[in-house]
Amino acid sequence: MPNNYYDAADLRKFGEITEWSEELGKKFFDYYGKVFEEGALSAREKSLIALAVAHVVKCPYCIDAYTKDGLQRGITKEEMMEAVHAGAAIESGATLVHGVQMMNKYKKLSM
Amino acid sequence: MSIKSLKARHNDLSKPEIQLEFLNNGIFRQGELPKFKDKIAATGKFPLKPKKLEILQINVGYMCNQVCSHCHVDAGPDRKEIMTKNTMQQCLEVIKNTGAHTLDLTGGAPEMNPHFRWFVEEASKAGIKDFIVRSNLTIILANKKYHDLPEFFKKYNVHVVSSLPFYKKEKTDRQRGEGVFDKSIKALQMLNKVGYAQEGSDLKLDLVYNPAGAFLPTNQEAMEKDFKKALKEDFNIDFNNLFAITNLPISRFLEYLIASENYEDYMYALVEAYNPAAVENVMCTNTISVSWDGWLYDCDFNQMLELKVDSKVKHISEYNEDLLNDRNIVISQHCYGCTAGAGSSCQGSVA
Ligand code: SF4
């Protein structure tokens, strides 16, 4: 057994989570499948959103999966990198905006 | 991109038996990757039987001006296998008597066969409904003697089917060689100019898309839309249909998969995307493929793996449609490539 937390081959076994909780697993995969269908947003747009979020939540499985998905859809590497930057900007913005809380607290505690 | 064929590099994978050994007993533990045979048997499709013959596919030689990294033919300038006029004569006899409505000339670059034009002229007299030539486009610009090919194709109402891996330069050149994209664009414009894919013209120009890497093609219609938009906007190019084709894990694509450590994942992806509905229409069910030396195969892929038809009739010189229709199609693990997702054939999706 390899001694590491992430194994790329585990992604293939994702579907198996249903085995230990069939109803919830199935509900999740139905929902997941539905979310990524063509809708008001195209499946292509959703793929880029998923890629950006995958980076923000730092999930290596999702990064692999949505890089491949993007390639399959003919999404260019420039588009993919821009999506990652969009995610990164929101993520760093979200960190920074808490700076206001820090400033508030600082001011409140200071004479 | 390598600049020589596997054969010229004396690479072991140029030998069909080594490829088959790898495909069947490769890096997977026994039973880990299901056998294609068992998969289709589960839905009562084994042995796989042909339906009515519709397409006669003739490979007139493995010589090519390109050496694309995914080439399942292992074609290139160093490949000398070329169909002789004598074998072409035998093919013409068959073309005249066959029930097939489509003739599909392929290679290599079929135009590089010295008897190519003669063969097209003769074969076009046989009253075939759909006369396809698979052109790699760049051949039209490769040498002065090919510059008039668009007019030649027009004269015989040839249906041109051309590969263009992507509508952007970088990806196309990476897969097919430096400068291929620009030349392909130029060639497409030349074909448009003589009337191909133009309104009111019945000259048909289709493109073939296959992924530049270890992933499967997505929805053919979505891809066609993207191609049409990009080629029209950027280069004012029109074409009729886009065929999305899955790369089969053989020959130079197999070499790439192994070298890039993608083979295992790719095979799993193919098996995971296995679609029983695609089995019905895989191209071997309505096609016979003839090699440059006249041997008969279920498809171009089996030809490259030297898996001849399982029939008493094995050569074009002894062609007999009734006997051939009675055969079992020869399958192996590479067949997963034809049954993944929407399925894949020389004509794109099948399911
Ligand atoms: S143009 Fe076609 S036949 Fe020639 S090397 Fe490329 S894929 Fe092979």
Ligand code: SF4
């Ligand atoms: S590779 Fe495809 S076309 Fe050829 S025999 Fe297998 S399933 Fe049929």
